Amino acid sequence: MDDRKRGVVLGERTVPFPSSISAEARAALERLVGEDGIPLNALYTMPAPDDRDAWMRLKAAADANYAAAVAALAGRLRSTVETIRIGDAVVHIATPHGAFWPERAFIDLHGGALVFGGEDACRVGAQMQADLHGTLCYGIDYRMPPEDPYPAALDDCLAAYRYVLERHHPSDIVIGGRSAGGNLALAMALRARDEGLPLPAALVLLSPQVDLTESGDSFEVNRMVDVVLPGSLMANHLLYANGADLADPYLSPLFGDLAGLPATFLQTGTRDLFLSNTVRLHRALRRAGGQAELHVFEAMPHGGFMGGTAEDRELSEEIARFVQARWRA
Template sequence: MSDHKKGVWVQTRLIPFPSSISPEARASLERGVNDDGVPLNALHTMPPTDDHAAWMTIKAAADGHYAAVVKGLAGTLRADVQTVRTGDATLHVATPETLLKPGCAYVDFHGGALVFGGGEACRAQARMQADQHGALCYGVDYRMPPEHPYPAAVDDAIAAYRYVLERHAASRVIVGGRSAGGNIAAAMLLRAKDEGLPLPAGLILLSPQVDLTESGDSFQVHQMVDVVLPGSLMRNNELYAGGADLSHPDLSPLFGNLSGLPPTFLQSGTRDLFLSNAVRMHRALRRAKVDAELHVFEAMPHGGFQGNTPEDQDLAAEVSRFIDARWR
């Protein structure tokens, strides 16, 4: 046997759902696996990056799924929403039923593995954010591959940010994104900093996809443990990059010059495939002297428990606290 130790052998075993979380959260995890314990999402594989027709078929199916979810939310959303364009960028501007924070704006970047989640899902998420924070929310419906690979999404993001700055003081703006949206939000702010634009009052990164090289520890340790995202998104990353270097800060903001970024809120979970992204981004921000706080939730998979669990409510309350403090 070689003297060079390459890692830790892990025997095949069942990893139980813990009793340390709420019954609602445990039920959410249980819904994410088959009777044999294999995550439902493990059955889905992405096509080769050059098979654009297959990607478009998957996008159409995803849009249908999101449309069904949005229809289910129809009775719970109160904010009005209008769609505007600035250059090539599309924004869904949501106005809450009661505007509690006039002059304030939340700029939201949706998730969806850099390929999905636009359209009606993006509009609905903007309305949800407006309802939660009592402020205008600009949901950025950035262009995505295979039709529009990098740098289209970042170009749209910076155009949207400029649009918001024409209407709001930077000190009254919060930028946020979940998963792939965290990638776009962070990459956009790095470009905004390079272009000399005023930076917002705060940045929110929820389970952010800030390292498209997938070099972090949790990409190995949490495979098939995260019931929402059980495996690599490398094919999505390569489709998005369109041949560009995945380690470039425009694609993997973790590797950029983070000095000067605004106070940042990061979130992940102990079963999140992207846990290393949040942990490493937090440390990188701290090394860059950025005020950053990291919230890691017990047994939470990628994107949260996706329901009205006590843990999801706790996270929402922490995000609201962070935003309110920045706006004050």
């Protein structure tokens, strides 16, 4: 029998919003679903990987949406930003307001499905991390397709990491990334190790996009249940890879040799399309002898509830605790 025919037939059913989460989190889920019960994000489709013009139009629209979203945060952030160029990479260096630890550094890699999320969103993300951790944050505004496919983004991350290593001891550096940024954070650690560079004190990977082949269970189980990321990103992956093997460890670091990596914080949610990415990575890190914390939040979709919910605040507190403990160590 064809393996695609072997599975659980669900038929038509409605997956309710649970009462097991905060009222704010439930409202955040409800806002992302239409009256017909279909996630609003499911209305958008990605262009074919070779349709450059369509990707450029989509990027422009996404950048405008990101800019509008982060504008509301700008007034609440206290850190200042200086933007520099390191080779082909743009880096936003955020400095906290008031007293801070100048010897410490947090490297922030933005999300955006490997295609979106740079510029304003990257800059504000760096400010958020500087405010959270009370330390310098280097937000890497890495190059992205269709203009610059793989390995441009990873090259930019390595160039920026070398720059940070010249100014901070590796034990004072933490690298964090959300979604696509989680992919690049882990791939950067693998490549840094392979090139003989010292590794940072820790990694913080939030719903990381570490399997571009989309082989995990949750890519089917949570399809359309994740209201933020309701379906496949394969078009993005093919665009990003530009013909390279999606299973290559620098593209899908879940499949790499994970021995010797620093302590890692992993976060996902029970409704996250990337739930399998995260739990599989946790087990792979543990099998490789590494230290890894796995935090799974009830009913949380990809990227969190993103509404200032109690769950989002709890996640921020857990990240801050983990990072501070690694720096103390």
